[in-house]
Amino acid sequence: MSADWPTQIFEELKSADVRQVAFVPDAGHSQLIRLCEAEPTMHTVTLTTEEEGIAMLGGAWAGGQRGALLMQSSGVGNCINMLSLQQEYRMPLFALVTMRGDWGEFNPQQIPMGQSTGPVLEAAGVLVYRCDDAALMADTVRHAAALAFNTSRVVAVLIGQRVVGAKNFFK
């Protein structure tokens, strides 16, 4: 019936006129990254650390283009100070965060950052929406992106491990 959730996110990013996509890869984002890389209207940039993407997409919006930042929950910990750019200049930022340290996690080191991802973002003033059901993904992404770009706010969608699937360490 409907397309898979990474394709749905991709379609939503396209219809939101997202032109720059920055990421530190997460396995949960791999399909979305491939779709964005293959899309001629989107410029993709691989970052060395997630905070680069915050500043980069600030520059993109200052120059008239919308962006999206893709990262794993652990990357949120690399971003907090840089978020004061969008907060203080009141610029939009749209981030899609695939969760670790969540539903069915195997790696203990993912737990501290995974469990504090939402609270830490909210403490930094970010508007946080969570999606744990693939059937609600398109709707969540569409409205979260609209909120970010219509009102110049920093918005993050946390994509639960229940949707992504827990990482299998026994391949």
Added chain:
Amino acid sequence: MSSELLKRRSVVARVLRDRGDTLVVTGLGNSSYDVAGTSDSAHNFYLWGAMGGAAVFGLGLARAQPGRRVLVITGDGEMLMGLGSLATVAVDAPANLGIVVLDNERFAETGMQATHTARGVDLAGIARAAGIADACLVRTADELERRMETLGAAKTTTFTVIKVSSEPNPTALPPRDGPYIRSRFREALLGAAAHR
């Protein structure tokens, strides 16, 4: 020794003398005061924080505005916090992006503590090793003149480290209200589309 060093205000005045409609991004602190004091413009985006983010802010801006030159002017301490961003910039390499580092070998803003460049770290060398082929170090007024003659017409990402004196300058603060800075900048650049 330090009397032979270039003075940062006059360096920035020279760098921006023929700027035309170049978009300028400043790293936090003294770099933004230098730009405000010599070439204030609606085409300047002054950062008051985002330490380590100036070069990649320039990258996103350069990609959004491929028809305009984008110049990032920042300090050695700010650039050192974003060393990874040199790899990111080098790989993406927009032809319209230039980065200028005002290297006083100090964190001047926080009390003149020595930075890594005072202890041998070579920012231009790091940039070149990352893949920004057009990266160079400027120490004298002659070298600055020669560099400026080619910079405006550059066809690749450029990286210029300029050694400058750490002596203080008269205060020249840019506006510090974020929404004002971004709206002034976007309106000058995008016109009515800034408000869509």
